[in-house]
Amino acid sequence: MSRFCESLSILVLLSVLFLCSEASVHDYRGEKFVGKGNAFVVHGGSEGIYSSISNQNDSSVAANGDSYIRFERVRFHRTKEYTNFSSWPIQAVVFEVEDRETIGGSAYGGQRAVCCTGDLAKLGACTEGQVIYRPSTTNSDWPQVFGISFNTDDEEASLPSRSIRITKTGMYNLYFIHCDPRLKEVVVEGKTIWKNPSGYLPGRMAPLKNFYGFMSLAFVLLGIFWFSQYARFWREVIPLQNCITIVITLGMLEMTLWYFDYAEFNETGVRPTGTTIWAVTFGTVKRTVARLIILMVSMGYGVVRPTLGGLTSKVVMLGSTFFLASEVLELIENVGAISDLSGKARLFLVLPVAVLDAFFILWIFTSLSATLNKLQAFLEKLISLYACLLVVIFDIMLHHARRMMIKLDMYRKFTNALAVAVIVSVGWICYELYFKSNDVYNEQWQNAWIIPAFWQVLSFSLLCVICALWAPSQNSLRCNFISLLPVASVPNRYSYSDDGSDEFDKDDTSLTLIKPSPISSKDVLGMPDARPVQGSNGVSNGDLEEDKTE
Incomplete structure (x- = not known):
């Protein structure tokens, strides 16, 4: 059992050492898209971000008052056998959690969908093959949606590098979404950097x-x-x-x-x-x-x-x-x-x-x-x-x-x-x-x-x-500890024990004189003077007390 626990601890520690330890730097290393409804999604990150501060006295780079989400070298790869067509766009969707209802829609009150369907496209509400969204009621520039498409014979498509400035405090979410079922085995690589006014710590931390x-x-x-x-x-x-x-x-x-x-x-x-x-x-x-x-x-x-x-x-x-x-x-x-x-x-x-x-x-x-x-x-x-x-x-x-x-x-x-x-x-x-x-x-x-x-x-x-x-x-x-031990009779016999750990758990029906721990100097000075009183067995009480305190 101990060997198993030790081996498990070593494996966990080694696996942690190889984990990506970047937090505000969200690193994407071959992330695959997962089907969600009629869309294919990769979660790019979620962080609480405070709004940018225009005037900041701190001169450090990390705490310069700016809040943003920056995209750096974000690329999408597809395998060579799936390069014989031009795809629908792969889009990055950034939104504040209060605007989550602005993402997706439905035709005639039916099932809600993230990707624009043919029925919705006929109504002129959206473009088929793209993410459905509408402007936020508080800020018409949000949510932020942009993307890139694969051209024929292209194995890689790259999002343009850009920074999104945060002007409102909130919980922000990033998703990479595409609506093309032909884009199989597509993966995401690159990174995004999320920053608060005082530094790179996520807002919750x-x-x-x-x-x-x-x-x-x-x-x-x-x-x-x-x-x-x-x-x-x-x-x-x-x-x-x-x-x-x-x-x-x-x-x-x-x-x-x-x-x-x-x-x-x-x-x-x-x-x-x-x-x-x-x-x-x-x-x-x-x-x-x-x-x-x-x-x-x-x-x-x-x-x-x-x-x-x-x-x-x-x-x-x-x-x-x-x-x-x-x-x-x-x-x-x-x-x-x-x-x-x-x-x-x-x-x-x-x-x-x-x-x-x-x-x-x-x-x-x-x-x-x-x-x-x-x-x-x-x-x-x-x-x-x-x-x-x-x-x-x-x-x-x-x-x-x-x-x-x-x-x-x-x-x-x-x-x-x-x-x-x-x-x-x-x-x-x-x-x-x-x-x-x-x-x-x-x-x-x-x-x-x-x-x-x-x-x-x-x-x-x-x-x-x-x-x-x-x-x-x-x-x-x-x-300090005192041992409580049963004795044959009280007060005719008094005994001491060196270990009362096991006996302490027993139900004692009689009382023994307790074994004192080392007495401090104050205790010694405070003890009353012993008076020699002759006991029935011919041994003075003074001798008895001396035996007990040894």
């Missing part, structure tokens, strides 16, 4: 550059707080805090890489494949580690159990599967994307990630419930024994009872924060489904960036909550 800049700053501020606490109390750091440090570092790297990815893309029009792959990989690793940390915290790792015991392999397997599914999805979605429209492949690839996320949530809340119940039961049993314990033992038990109360309160806050995050996530997913179902033609493209940005903000907020609850401090070791 343009706000994300500033967003990732702000998120980079937010992670830097969080990192300053966390690393200052980490350096200040490095002797008190527990393993769980090391994992949180890794997540913060990965988050800083991810946000920075995304910002530079969009910045270079905006300046050159070509998306840097290497930067994109690294940004995607760091982000996927961060999300995977973050989910595993939340799951391990919910199980009590580092706080009430030193290891995960037999669950380690299951946790690792779930994390590895989630990483692989997310990495494939993000690579296909981000590397080589050339339009503001999501492909059908995304819907197929997003399902495994959604199922794994649901499994994470179910396992997290199940583990949290078990951990909280154990902590509450242990605390109640601990309090019930106060009356029958000797004075010195009472002081030790009181000290650990306070630590248990701190842990219980911390887990309750963590559960509340996680519950709020899940409720908000479900609500946002419903909104996202509503948004996409009511925006079939991407007319709300200017607000689409909010959807991916929200998930980044939500995960960052949850990370801030975790950092606040588990920040390194002089009391960090008080939150």
Whole structure:
């Protein structure tokens, strides 16, 4: 299984490296026409474009205030055996999504067609063999339609190079269309360049550059707080805090890489494949580690159990599967994307990630419930024994009872924060489904960036909550693990264990003295002086306490 996953990852990575990574530069490499109704179509691109700005102070070439769609060396090829006739024209159709109804028509209210038929030609509405269109009600120059025909014996026909200036903000679509069924095996080559006033970023992606800049700053501020606490109390750091440090570092790297990815893309029009792959990989690793940390915290790792015991392999397997599914999805979605429209492949690839996320949530809340119940039961049993314990033992038990109360309160806050995050996530997913179902033609493209940005903000907020609850401090070791083991009798016998990971999952009916983690200097100074009290077995309580603290 591991070999299969590794081989699949290598194949996906190699295939991505050979993908065209140009986004605002739409490259056509032998694209074939597909039959749609009575027309044959190649989708040339769809992007949100802002209107041109006449006065722009920025002197850079990418941000000179002009918006346009430029055709460069767009050519159509047909095979030699189909060169014995002159063809109907192959046309480039550029229109804004609000003018989509101006493309196509029907005779006498019949079935709508893109290509002009003989019946419509007889009515004088159009020319047979060409695309049906009528001028927009808001701008008579739109949609833009122009084309080229094959002459007899010609194997290639080239569109004249031209630029279409964008004077109205909107979602623009480009289609290459022909109506000649004799043009078989015709392919498109060349490229078109789409540009916004501020650069080459597609309109939907343009706000994300500033967003990732702000998120980079937010992670830097969080990192300053966390690393200052980490350096200040490095002797008190527990393993769980090391994992949180890794997540913060990965988050800083991810946000920075995304910002530079969009910045270079905006300046050159070509998306840097290497930067994109690294940004995607760091982000996927961060999300995977973050989910595993939340799951391990919910199980009590580092706080009430030193290891995960037999669950380690299951946790690792779930994390590895989630990483692989997310990495494939993000690579296909981000590397080589050339339009503001999501492909059908995304819907197929997003399902495994959604199922794994649901499994994470179910396992997290199940583990949290078990951990909280154990902590509450242990605390109640601990309090019930106060009356029958000797004075010195009472002081030790009181000290650990306070630590248990701190842990219980911390887990309750963590559960509340996680519950709020899940409720908000479900609500946002419903909104996202509503948004996409009511925006079939991407007319709300200017607000689409909010959807991916929200998930980044939500995960960052949850990370801030975790950092606040588990920040390194002089009391960090008080939150280290405690093993809860049943004993033969209480209070006649007290025992310690080196590993309570497996026993933690059992239903304890009796209470043992907890194994303390290393006590900080503050705890040592705050402990009451032990008084030697002679026990029934001839051993003083002072000696007993010394044995327990070793």
